[in-house]
Every structure is written in C-alpha cells, then in structure tokens.
Amino acid sequence: MPITCEASANNIRDKVTLYPKMKTLQQLASIRNIPTSVAWSVADLAEKRGKQELFTKQSPQRLRALREHALIESAVSSNRIEGVTIEQSRVKPVIIGKSLLRDRDEEEIRGYRDALKLIHDQHNRLSISEKTIKQLHVMSRAKIGDAGKYKTKDSDIIEKYADGRSRIRFKTVSAKRTPSFMRNLVIAWDDTLEEKKIHPLIAVAALNLDFLCIHPFRDGNGRVSRLLLLLVCYQLGFEVGRYISLERLIEENKERYYETLEESSQNWHDGKHDPWPFVNYLLFILKNAYREFEKVGQ
Numbered sequence: 440m441p442i443t444c445e446a447s448a449n450n451i452r453d454k455v456t457l458y459p460k461m462k463t464l465q466q467l468a469s470i471r472n473i474p475t476s477v478a479w480s481v482a483d484l485a486e487k488r489g490k491q492e493l494f495t496k497q498s499p500q501r502l503r504a505l506r507e508h509a510l511i512e513s514a515v516s517s518n519r520i521e522g523v524t525i526e527q528s529r530v531k532p533v534i535i536g537k538s539l540l541r542d543r544d545e546e547e548i549r550g551y552r553d554a555l556k557l558i559h560d561q562h563n564r565l566s567i568s569e570k571t572i573k574q575l576h577v578m579s580r581a582k583i584g585d586a587g588k589y590k591t592k593d594s595d596i597i598e599k600y601a602d603g604r605s606r607i608r609f610k611t612v613s614a615k616r617t618p619s620f621m622r623n624l625v626i627a628w629d630d631t632l633e634e635k636k637i638h639p640l641i642a643v644a645a646l647n648l649d650f651l652c653i654h655p656f657r658d659g660n661g662r663v664s665r666l667l668l669l670l671v672c673y674q675l676g677f678e679v680g681r682y683i684s685l686e687r688l689i690e691e692n693k694e695r696y697y698e699t700l701e702e703s704s705q706n707w708h709d710g711k712h713d714p715w716p717f718v719n720y721l722l723f724i725l726k727n728a729y730r731e732f733e734k735v736g737q
Contacts, residue, residue: 461620461623461624461627461628461645461646461649462649462652462707462708462710462712463645463646463648463649463652463703463707463712463714464627464628464630464631464642464645464646464649465627465710466710466712466714467636467637467641467642467645467714468631468634468636468637469636470637473641473715474715474719476719477641477715477718477719477722480640480719480722480723480726481638481640481641481722483726484640484677484722484725484726484729487679487726487729487733488676488677490733491676491677491678491679491729494682494732494733495682501735502682505682505683505735506559506681506682507535508684509680509681509682509683509684510534510535510552510555510556510559511530511531511534511535512684512686512687513551513555513669513680513684513685513686513687514534514548514549514551514552514555514686515530515534515548515687516684516686516687516689516690517551517661517662517665517666517686517689517690518544518547518548518551518662519690520661520686520689520690520693521659521661521662523544523547523548524544525544525545525548529541529545533545533548533549533552534548534549534552543581543583546581546583547579547580547581547583549581550578550579550580550581550582551578551579551662551666553578554575554578554579554666555666555669557574557575557578558666558669558670558673559681562670562673562674563673563674565670565674567625567628567629567646567667567670567671567674568625569621569622569625571670572621572625572650572655572663572667573587573588574587575663575666575667575670576656576659576663579659579662579663579666580658580659585656585657586659588656589614589617589618589621589655589656590614590617590654590655590656590657591614591657592614592657593611593613593614594611594614594654594657595607595608595609595610595611596608596609596610596611596654608701609652609654609701609704609707610708611652611653611654612652612653612654612655617653617655620653620655621653621655624646624649624650624653627649628642628646631645639675640675640677640722640725641718643668643671643672643675643721644714644717644718644720644721644722645714645718646667646671647664647667647668647717647721648700648703648704648707648714648717648718650663650664650667651664651700651704652704652707665685665686665689668685668721669685672685672725677725679725679728679729679732680728682732682735683728683729683731683732684728685724685725685728688724688727688728689724692720692723692724695720696720698716699716699717699719699720700717702716702717703715703716703717703718704717
C-alpha cells in the first residue's frame with residue numbers, strides 16, 4: 440500500500456525549497472547503475488518476501504512464541520546498543536509482564552516495547568511523518584525529559600577511546616537547521632516512493648542513513664532509526680521483523696554497523712558520500728533475518 444507523509448507535508452512543500460533535499464535519497468535517485476551485490480540482495484529479498492506467507496502458516500502457538508521472543512530481543516538489544524541495560528531476571532517482568540519499574544533504564548526498555556507494539560499493530564495507519572517520528576521518540580524514551588523534541592544544541596557524534604582520547608566521528612546537522620531537514624526528509628521519502636527512481640528497499644536504507652546523519656534528537660536517535668527501519672519494512676511488505684529481531688541482528692553485527700555508518704556518512708553534507716556500504720549492511724541484516732525465519736519454519 441502507498442506510504443504518504445502527513446497531510447500537512449504538502450502544505451509546507453513550497454516553504455522548504457530553500458533547503459537542500461535529503462542527501463542520500465537525492466543522490467541515489469540520479470544513479471543509473473547500482474552495485475551488483477546490492478542488486479542481488481534486492482532480488483533475493485523480493486523472492487523471500489514472496490515466500491513469506493508460507494512461513495506464517497505455522498501453528499499459532501509457534502508463531503506466538505516467535506513474536507514474543509522477537510519482542511523481547513528487540514527491546515533488549517536496541518537499548519543495549521545505546522548502553523541501556525536490564526538484569527536478565529527482570530527481562531520478562533518488564534517487557535512481557537506488568538511489573539512495577541525500578542529505574543529509568545527499565546522505563547525506556549518498556550517504552551521501546553510499547554513502540555514496537557504500536558508498529559506491529561498499526562503500521563498501516565502510521566504515516567512516515569515528523570509526527571510519527573516524534574511519537575516513536577517519545578515512546579522509546581519513556582516520555583522522559585526532552586522526548587519528542589528536536590535537539591536545541593548542536594551535538595556531534597563523538598567516539599571515545601579507552602585511553603581517554605576522543606574524536607568527532609561525524610558532525611551532525613545543526614540544531615538550527617534540524618527542523619527544516621526533518622521536514623525535507625519526510626517529503627523526500629514520499630517523493631522517492633512516488634517517483635519510483637530507486638528500489639524501495641534501497642530507499643529504506645537511504646532514509647535510515649539520512650535520519651542518522653541529521654541526528655535530530657539530543658539522545659535516542661539510534662533507537663528511533665531502528666524503529667523507523669521496522670516500520671517502513673512493514674509498510675513495504677517485509678514483515679520478518681515481527682518474528683526475527685532485526686535489532687538483535689544489528690547488535691550481533693554492531694562493529695560493522697558503526698563501520699559502514701562512518702564510511703557512508705563521510706562527505707554527506709556535500710552530497711558526495713558513498714551510501715553503498717550502509718545500504719549493503721541493512722540488506723545483509725534483512726537477508727539474515729529471513730534465513731533465520733526460514734530455518735525455524737522447516
């Protein structure tokens with residue numbers, strides 16, 4: 440089904456033409472040839488989506504167990520990547536049960552669970568819009584502090600070393616320009632799907648990369664990016680994340696995640712970056728998820 444921006448996006452289209460389009464989505468729309476590895480991955484995933492229904496005809500009990508397991512793994516892994524952790528004995532009471540929460544980490548993990556449930560249950564009703572993105576941020580940050588609000592101060596992505604040294608891994612979009620870049624992001628996504636200049640799966644990775652380079656929130660951008668990934672995949676018919684945790688696979692390949700993100704973000708501000716390492720990475724995650732799903736269905 441077509442994915443549209445919220446209705447107000449059309450009203451602001453003329454107001455944001457002074458700002459550049461999204462770097463990756465714009466860049467890929469003009470590319471005529473894509474890497475062979477990407478082309479094969481896209482074809483492979485299209486075939487797996489076609490077989491998806493076969494694997495969802497397992498026993499209801501088995502599918503229910505897979506969904507519960509994926510929900511737990513996703514909530515734990517996505518937060519753990521960002522340093523938000525929970526005791527093993529508290530995992531099920533916090534994520535599956537209704538246990539009283541003990542600290543902020545547990546609040547954020549349950550909030551992420553709520554965001555996952557929203558996507559699982561209502562993905563076809565959610566537009567790819569600033570409103571939805573802010574809602575996912577509010578939920579994944581458990582409505583704490585500045586949840587749902589764009590950053591008010593410039594914040595670069597800093598890498599810290601064990602010896603105390605640090606370096607700027609990436610200079611994100613300034614706080615002042617963040618609202619305009621986010622407006623353009625949802626417009627660019629809508630235009631990309633409508634114009635059909637690139638395959639939707641490649642567009643999914645481009646959307647994720649542009650979002651991470653904008654880095655619109657003070658904290659919680661990684662978690663929102665993974666929720667956004669799950670949401671757009673669902674809307675495009677790739678629902679493997681319902682049964683196999685994409686977040687867990689990303690955590691298992693975390694080093695490569697950061698490597699490809701850094702590779703693909705270099706020169707992003709000038710629109711001269713190489714998006715293919717990050718595109719390849721996300722396609723690799725999706726393919727691995729389908730391989731796991733096929734194995735449990737055998």
